[in-house]
Amino acid sequence: MAIDLKQFHQIFIEECAEGLDVMEASLMALNAHSLDSDTINAIFRSAHSIKGGAGTFGFTALADFTHVLETLLDEVRSAVRSFNHELIDLLLKSVDCMRNMLELIQQGRNEYTAAATDLKRILEQFLAPVSVVTPDNGTGSGEQTRSHDIHHDQWLITFSPHKHFMQTGNDPLRIVRELAELTVDGSIHVTLIDCSTSFICYTPDECYCTWEIILSGANIDALIIKKVFEWVVNDCDLSIKPHARLLPQSDAQPSIWCVTFLPDPRLFQTGNDPLRIFSELDRECELISCCISTQKLPSLHLMDSEKCYLSWRLCLAGNVEKSVIEEAFEWVTDEADITIERHLQTSEMISSCNNHLSELGTIDGESRQESMVSAAPQVGREPSKLSSKKSRLPEASSIRVGTDKVDSLIDMVGELVITQSMLGQLGENFDMQHLPKLIEGLNQLEQNTRELQESVMRIRMLPMSFTFSRFPRMVRDLSQELNKKIDLVLCGESTELDKTVMEKIGDPLVHLVRNSIDHGIESPAERLCSGKKEEGTVTLNAYHQGGHVVIEVTDDGRGLDRDNIAKKGIERGLLSEQEALECTDDKIFDLIFQPGFSTAKAVSALSGRGVGMDVVKRNIQVLNGTIEISSVKNEGTKIKISLPLTLAILDGQLVRVGSEIYVFPLVSIVESIRYCSDLVSGIAGGFRVLKLRDEYVPIVELAEILGGKKIEDYSAALMVVVDCDSFKVAMVVDELMAQQQVVIKSLEKNYKPIEGISGATILGDGTVALIIDTVGVVKLAGAEKLHHKYSLCKTG
Amino acid sequence: MSRKVEFELPELLTITHIQALHEQLEALLGDQDNEVIVAQGAKVGRVDTAGLQLLLVAKTAAKERQIDWVWEAPSDVLKGGAKLLGMTQRLDIH
Known part of the structure; x- marks a missing residue:
C-alpha cells in the first residue's frame, strides 16, 4: 500500500526550518581564522539532512540547491577549501535562499526563486574546475581558492585603512593609482564612503577614511588585486568581491x-x-x-x-x-x-x-x-504573500515540548484520576458521616485542576532564545552595512514566555535593535573621540519580575538628546515651552512614541522617518504590556518592555454596569473615584468632562456605548479612569466588584468581533462577562476626537 | 446664477487635521447653490493618504452633484502625494 507522504510535509518543513536556524547560528559562531570542526560538521549535517528530506519528498529544487551547498561545505570540512568571511557571507545568503524556497514549498511550489538561481550559479563558480591553479604564495593566507582564477568584469573593493596606515609609510592614494593601472581596458570608480572624525580629534597623519572602489577590466582577478594590497594587508580592512554578486540579475537588467x-x-x-x-x-x-x-x-x-x-x-x-x-x-x-x-x-x-x-x-x-x-513575462516569479513572521520560517504550527513537561502533565492526570476514583467511591455509598471526606476530595480536585492548568500553560511557554536567535545575524549584517563595530550581548535567553506573546514581540524588538544600531551606537571614530571603546554594545536582556517578563534593549551609544526632542515636541505643538522646562526626562522621552515623531536629521534605510516607535508602543499595548525609556546623553539608552506571561489569562477588575458584569484589564486602570457632580462640566455637543485634579478628562457613559440604559441616578455611580494611549478617559460604572484573574475566550472564534470588546470570560457562577477594550470603547464614544477637538489638557 | 466658492486647503492635510475639513467639505457640497468649488492648495505643506483620500471622495461627490471642482495652485507636496498614490488622474490635479 502506497504511503501518502504529504502527511509528513509539515514535519519536514518544520525540521528544515530548525536545520536552517542551526546553520545560521553556527555560521555566525564560526571564526574564519580558526575553524572549529564541530561547528562546520554541524552545518554540514544540517545541510545534508535538508537535502535528504527534500529529495525524499520530491522537492527537487531545494534538494539540488542544497546539494551544491553541501559539496562546498564538504570541501571546507575536509580542508580542501579554505574558509573566509566571503564564504561565510555566501553561505548565509544560501540559508536565506533556502528559507525562501521552503516558503514556496509550503505554498505547494517546488521551484527556485530568482535569487536562488543566481546564488546557485555563484556556488557552482566556486566549485568549478580551475584552468590555472595558483600556488600558495607563501603569505600564509591560504587564499589559493579556485575562485581567484575566475575572471569577472567588475570587482568591488572596500578599503578601510587603519588609523596608523600613513604612519607606516603607506599612502592610500598610491594604492588607488596602482589599482587604476590594472584597468588598461577598463575603468576605476572610487567613492569615499566614510570619513568620520571631528575637527577637534583630527590628527593629520592618521587615516579616517574608507573607500569603495569599483574596478572594471577584462583580465583582472582577485589575486592581481590582492597583490596591490600585499604590503598593507595587515594595516587595513579589506574586502574584494566580484561586483556581479551585488547585482543578482546575471544580465544586470533591472x-x-x-x-x-x-x-x-x-x-x-x-x-x-x-x-x-x-x-x-x-x-x-x-x-x-x-x-x-x-x-x-x-x-x-x-x-x-x-x-x-x-x-x-x-x-x-x-x-x-x-x-x-x-x-x-x-x-x-x-x-x-x-x-x-x-x-x-x-x-x-x-x-x-x-x-x-x-x-x-x-x-x-x-x-x-x-x-x-x-x-510581463512570467519568468522567475517569486513569492508571494508577505507574512508578519517573514524572518522565521515557517510559521510554527506546533511546539516542541520538553519531556519533563509532558511527564509532569502525566503525573497531574494520574493524581486527577485517583481523586476522581475516590470521589466516585464516596458517591456510591454516600451518607453524611462521609461529608468531611467529600470536602477533602473536592479540595483535592480543585488543587489537581489548578496544577493541571498551570502545567498546560507551561507547555505554551518558550524560551526567549526563540526570539533572540534572530539578532546575531541581524546585528552582523547591520554593522557591516553601517560600518560600525557592535558587540551583541544576549542575557536571559532561557526566560520563558507564552508562545503567542513571543511571536508578537519579535518585530517590535527588531525595530528597537535597529534603532539602537542606527541612531544609538556611534561610528567607531566618534566613539574613540568620546573616550569610549571602538566597539559599541547592544544588550538584550530578559527576566521575570512580578508575574511579568521584562525585556530590556540597552545600548551604550550617544543616548537621547532631551533638548532636541523637546524642541521638536514644541514645534509640533505637543507641549509648551514652559512644559518642556518642567517635564521630567521620562515625559520628554515619551514623545518619541508619538506618531511621525523623529528628530533624525537624515532618513536612513533603517530608521529616522519617525515611523515605528508609535507602532512599537501600540503593539506592546495590544499585548497588555508597557514600554519605558530611559537615557543618559553620551552614555546610552535603555528601553524596558514589560509583558504579561501569557495572553490566555488576564488580571481583571470586575465592574457592574446596569445588570451586566464587565471586566477591565487591570493594567489599563489609573484610578477609580466616586462620581461627584461638582467636578463634572458639560461642553458643546452634549459631552461631559471630569475635572481630575489639574486636568480635564472626557467622560464615557459605558452603559450607553455598550447598548444598555443610561444611568439615571449618578449619586451611587463610580468612575473608572483609564489610560488610553496619550490621555485619560473616565468611564461611568455602577459598581466596582472583585479583582481576579480571568481566562480569556476569543469572541472572534466563538461569536464575531465586537467593537469595544476584546474578549469574554466565564465567571465562577457560569455567567459570561465581556472584557472591555478600553481603546475601542473610547473610539466608539468619540472621546478621542473630543480630546483632540477641545485640546483637553492640563488646566494650570 | 452660478455660484463659485473658494476654499483654502489647510497646511497640514493629514489624518489628525482633516476632521474639520471633512465637515467643511460636507457643508460646501451640501449647499445646492454652489456650482463651482475652487480648491486652493498652495499652502498644503504636508499630506498623508487619509488627507488625499478625503479629497478623492469629495471630488467624486462634487462630480455626482454636478459641482465643478477646480484646483488653484496646488502645491508640489499635494501633487507629489497624489502622484505617488496613483490619484493624479482621479483628482485631475496636475
Missing part, C-alpha cells in the same frame, strides 16, 4: 516588481500611511506605475476619514532585492494583504512595459491592470 497592497480599513489608525511606504519605495527603486482601486470608497457623508478604503497595485523597477520591498511594508503586514511578485525583464520588455504603463497613466481600471501584468 527587475520589475509587482506589488498588490490591500490594506485593512484600520490601517491609518495604527499610525501607518501608504503614502510614506510608497515614498520609501520610490526612493529605493523607480515607481513606474501606481494603479489605485477606489471601489470601496463610500460617499462623503458616510465616510470615516480615519479609515482606509483604497487599495493599490504598484509596479517598481530597479536592481533591488525583494527584502528591500518587504522592509517598506514591514509594519503593515498585519494590517494588509500584500503580494510581491518579481518579473525578470529584458530592457526591451521594460521599455515596452513603460510605454504600456504611460498609456495607462494612473487610471484606475482592473482590466487594464491585468493586461499590463500579463504583458
Whole structure:
C-alpha cells in the first residue's frame, strides 16, 4: 500500500526550518581564522539532512540547491577549501535562499526563486574546475581558492585603512593609482564612503577614511588585486568581491516588481500611511506605475476619514532585492494583504512595459491592470504573500515540548484520576458521616485542576532564545552595512514566555535593535573621540519580575538628546515651552512614541522617518504590556518592555454596569473615584468632562456605548479612569466588584468581533462577562476626537 | 446664477487635521447653490493618504452633484502625494 507522504510535509518543513536556524547560528559562531570542526560538521549535517528530506519528498529544487551547498561545505570540512568571511557571507545568503524556497514549498511550489538561481550559479563558480591553479604564495593566507582564477568584469573593493596606515609609510592614494593601472581596458570608480572624525580629534597623519572602489577590466582577478594590497594587508580592512554578486540579475537588467497592497480599513489608525511606504519605495527603486482601486470608497457623508478604503497595485523597477520591498511594508503586514511578485525583464520588455504603463497613466481600471501584468513575462516569479513572521520560517504550527513537561502533565492526570476514583467511591455509598471526606476530595480536585492548568500553560511557554536567535545575524549584517563595530550581548535567553506573546514581540524588538544600531551606537571614530571603546554594545536582556517578563534593549551609544526632542515636541505643538522646562526626562522621552515623531536629521534605510516607535508602543499595548525609556546623553539608552506571561489569562477588575458584569484589564486602570457632580462640566455637543485634579478628562457613559440604559441616578455611580494611549478617559460604572484573574475566550472564534470588546470570560457562577477594550470603547464614544477637538489638557 | 466658492486647503492635510475639513467639505457640497468649488492648495505643506483620500471622495461627490471642482495652485507636496498614490488622474490635479 502506497504511503501518502504529504502527511509528513509539515514535519519536514518544520525540521528544515530548525536545520536552517542551526546553520545560521553556527555560521555566525564560526571564526574564519580558526575553524572549529564541530561547528562546520554541524552545518554540514544540517545541510545534508535538508537535502535528504527534500529529495525524499520530491522537492527537487531545494534538494539540488542544497546539494551544491553541501559539496562546498564538504570541501571546507575536509580542508580542501579554505574558509573566509566571503564564504561565510555566501553561505548565509544560501540559508536565506533556502528559507525562501521552503516558503514556496509550503505554498505547494517546488521551484527556485530568482535569487536562488543566481546564488546557485555563484556556488557552482566556486566549485568549478580551475584552468590555472595558483600556488600558495607563501603569505600564509591560504587564499589559493579556485575562485581567484575566475575572471569577472567588475570587482568591488572596500578599503578601510587603519588609523596608523600613513604612519607606516603607506599612502592610500598610491594604492588607488596602482589599482587604476590594472584597468588598461577598463575603468576605476572610487567613492569615499566614510570619513568620520571631528575637527577637534583630527590628527593629520592618521587615516579616517574608507573607500569603495569599483574596478572594471577584462583580465583582472582577485589575486592581481590582492597583490596591490600585499604590503598593507595587515594595516587595513579589506574586502574584494566580484561586483556581479551585488547585482543578482546575471544580465544586470533591472527587475520589475509587482506589488498588490490591500490594506485593512484600520490601517491609518495604527499610525501607518501608504503614502510614506510608497515614498520609501520610490526612493529605493523607480515607481513606474501606481494603479489605485477606489471601489470601496463610500460617499462623503458616510465616510470615516480615519479609515482606509483604497487599495493599490504598484509596479517598481530597479536592481533591488525583494527584502528591500518587504522592509517598506514591514509594519503593515498585519494590517494588509500584500503580494510581491518579481518579473525578470529584458530592457526591451521594460521599455515596452513603460510605454504600456504611460498609456495607462494612473487610471484606475482592473482590466487594464491585468493586461499590463500579463504583458510581463512570467519568468522567475517569486513569492508571494508577505507574512508578519517573514524572518522565521515557517510559521510554527506546533511546539516542541520538553519531556519533563509532558511527564509532569502525566503525573497531574494520574493524581486527577485517583481523586476522581475516590470521589466516585464516596458517591456510591454516600451518607453524611462521609461529608468531611467529600470536602477533602473536592479540595483535592480543585488543587489537581489548578496544577493541571498551570502545567498546560507551561507547555505554551518558550524560551526567549526563540526570539533572540534572530539578532546575531541581524546585528552582523547591520554593522557591516553601517560600518560600525557592535558587540551583541544576549542575557536571559532561557526566560520563558507564552508562545503567542513571543511571536508578537519579535518585530517590535527588531525595530528597537535597529534603532539602537542606527541612531544609538556611534561610528567607531566618534566613539574613540568620546573616550569610549571602538566597539559599541547592544544588550538584550530578559527576566521575570512580578508575574511579568521584562525585556530590556540597552545600548551604550550617544543616548537621547532631551533638548532636541523637546524642541521638536514644541514645534509640533505637543507641549509648551514652559512644559518642556518642567517635564521630567521620562515625559520628554515619551514623545518619541508619538506618531511621525523623529528628530533624525537624515532618513536612513533603517530608521529616522519617525515611523515605528508609535507602532512599537501600540503593539506592546495590544499585548497588555508597557514600554519605558530611559537615557543618559553620551552614555546610552535603555528601553524596558514589560509583558504579561501569557495572553490566555488576564488580571481583571470586575465592574457592574446596569445588570451586566464587565471586566477591565487591570493594567489599563489609573484610578477609580466616586462620581461627584461638582467636578463634572458639560461642553458643546452634549459631552461631559471630569475635572481630575489639574486636568480635564472626557467622560464615557459605558452603559450607553455598550447598548444598555443610561444611568439615571449618578449619586451611587463610580468612575473608572483609564489610560488610553496619550490621555485619560473616565468611564461611568455602577459598581466596582472583585479583582481576579480571568481566562480569556476569543469572541472572534466563538461569536464575531465586537467593537469595544476584546474578549469574554466565564465567571465562577457560569455567567459570561465581556472584557472591555478600553481603546475601542473610547473610539466608539468619540472621546478621542473630543480630546483632540477641545485640546483637553492640563488646566494650570 | 452660478455660484463659485473658494476654499483654502489647510497646511497640514493629514489624518489628525482633516476632521474639520471633512465637515467643511460636507457643508460646501451640501449647499445646492454652489456650482463651482475652487480648491486652493498652495499652502498644503504636508499630506498623508487619509488627507488625499478625503479629497478623492469629495471630488467624486462634487462630480455626482454636478459641482465643478477646480484646483488653484496646488502645491508640489499635494501633487507629489497624489502622484505617488496613483490619484493624479482621479483628482485631475496636475
